[in-house]
Amino acid sequence: MNLNNGLVLQLNKKKWFKNTNITVKNKVLGKSGDGLLKFLVDIDEENEFGEIIKLTDYWERYGLFGVSFDVRCQENNQQITTKIINWKDGKNPLARGIILIEVSGKIKYLLLEKKFNLINFKNEIKSFSVAYPDFSDGKLIKLPQRIKKAIPDSTINKFIDLGYVYPEDSLIAGKTDIFALKVSIPKMELIDKTKVKMVELTELHTSIDIFKDAYLLAIITKLKFNNII
Numbered sequence: 001m002n003l004n005n006g007l008v009l010q011l012n013k014k015k016w017f018k019n020t021n022i023t024v025k026n027k028v029l030g031k032s033g034d035g036l037l038k039f040l041v042d043i044d045e046e047n048e049f050g051e052i053i054k055l056t057d058y059w060e061r062y063g064l065f066g067v068s069f070d071v072r073c074q075e076n077n078q079q080i081t082t083k084i085i086n087w088k089d090g091k092n093p094l095a096r097g098i099i100l101i102e103v104s105g106k107i108k109y110l111l112l113e114k115k116f117n118l119i120n121f122k123n124e125i126k127s128f129s130v131a132y133p134d135f136s137d138g139k140l141i142k143l144p145q146r147i148k149k150a151i152p153d154s155t156i157n158k159f160i161d162l163g164y165v166y167p168e169d170s171l172i173a174g175k176t177d178i179f180a181l182k183v184s185i186p187k188m189e190l191i192d193k194t195k196v197k198m199v200e201l202t203e204l205h206t207s208i209d210i211f212k213d214a215y216l217l218a219i220i221t222k223l224k225f226n227n228i229i
Contacts (some may be wrong), residue, residue, distance in 0.1 A: 003163035007037040015045045016069070018055035027058045035063050035090035039173065050074040056081065063088050064172075091164070094129040095177040096215040099147075100229065101198070102157060102184045107229055108198045111183070113192075114146065114218065125197050127178075127216040141181065150195040151185055158182040162222045167214055178219050180228070201229055 008029065011017050017025070017040075028036065045052055050073040057068040069082045087093065099111035113128040128147050141159055148154070160182065164175040185191065191198065199207050204220070211217055223229045 004034050004037060007034060007041055010041045011037060014040075014043075016043075016052040021054075021056075024055055024058055028055070030144070035087070035088055036067075039086055039090055045165070053079065060088060063093065083210055085172045085174075087172075091174050092167075092176040094131055095179060096127040096129055097141075097179040097181060098127050098216065098219050099151070100160075100180055100182050100223075101188075102182055107182070108201055110201065110204065110220075110229070111151065112197045112199065114197055125211060125216075126213040127219055141179070144182075146195065150192040151183070152190050153187055154183050154185045156181050156183050160223075160228065164220060165215070165218045169200065176215065178215055178222070180219060180223060187219050204229070 011028075028040070040055075043052065050071055052068040053072055055067060056070055059066045059068070064085055065088050066083060066085045068081055070079060071082055072079050100107045101109040101111055102107075112125050115124055115126050116122070117124050117126075128144060130141060130144060141156065143154075143156070144149075158181070160180040162178045162180060164177045166173075166175050208217075208220070211220075220229075
């Protein structure tokens with residue numbers, strides 16, 4: 001694996017990395033990618049909590065990596081171990097978004113995905129996911145096949161970048177990009193409502209309690225505060 005030499009040099013200058021066991025060092029430099037290195041380089045040797053002593057473990061599995069640190073608290077000099085999990089590339093490979101349906105140039109509906117959740121084994125109304133989305137060069141995002149089939153003959157008019165969120169910052173350090181798409185659908189009667197849910201914008205306030213998807217709630221909040229909906 002070709003690692004960024006500049007990042008490796010920066011990491012080797014860290015006092016806590018110098019204190020790290022050679023076996024753990026070899027794990028990091030032998031298996032990791034630049035996503036992990038950027039994450040580690042951004043960690044200061046001292047912070048408001050205390051001093052990082054050394055890196056004690058590193059593992060990677062299922063697109064995630066985990067690291068453990070020995071840290072000394074500045075208030076009572078107590079040494080603790082902290083564990084951090086992150087996505088292998090430093091952020092979630094799946095971006096999350098919703099569709100805003102335009103009628104006569106104005107947003108009238110929110111389109112959300114109906115999906116069976118294999119984590120809690122329940123049917124849910126969710127934002128839809130896109131793997132490794134490319135928003136570069138002004139390109140409009142391509143809809144996932146399952147969504148495209150549910151809304152045939154649709155046209156994407158605008159991609160709205162809503163930044164990113166840390167869905168669980170006390171558990172995983174990775175961030176997830178969120179966005180919305182303005183879409184026009186000339187034949188509304190062809191929408192497959194077994195796969196997607198349409199929520200009329202004027203009735204959003206009565207529907208909000210049924211949404212349990214944290215990404216979806218974050219997207220709606222940002223769209224509201226930016227006066228997009």
